[in-house]
Amino acid sequence: IRGVKGVGRRLAFVACQRAGVDVNRRAGTLSNEEIERVVQVISKPEEFKVPNWFLNRKKDPKDGTTGHVLSNTVDTKLREDLERLKKMRNHRGLRHAWGLRVRGQ
Numbered sequence: 001i002r003g004v005k006g007v008g009r010r011l012a013f014v015a016c017q018r019a020g021v022d023v024n025r026r027a028g029t030l031s032n033e034e035i036e037r038v039v040q041v042i043s044k045p046e047e048f049k050v051p052n053w054f055l056n057r058k059k060d061p062k063d064g065t066t067g068h069v070l071s072n073t074v075d076t077k078l079r080e081d082l083e084r085l086k087k088m089r090n091h092r093g094l095r096h097a098w099g100l101r102v103r104g105q
């Protein structure tokens with residue numbers, strides 16, 4: 001499960017718990033029904049009462065929603081955020097544009 005970009009250890013653990021799948025089982029031993037349940041939990045975690053602080057996209061700047069992005073959407077959102085910061089001439093955006101360290105290292 002963790003091979004999918006945007007799914008880490010914690011989300012994989014919670015998704016298995018909410019789907020009713022034993023967390024110690026290997027992914028290859030799961031039935032198609034169990035895989036479908038896990039995929040549903042990962043794709044729509046809000047419906048399975050996963051808390052908002054668990055999700056990786058809080059307060060999206062465009063629409064203000066909280067959600068979880070997966071696979072190549074993660075790269076797209078990151079690129080959009082950096083472009084937005086550069087366009088605003090934000091300090092972080094300028095540091096990104098210049099190729100300097102951004103977080104005070």
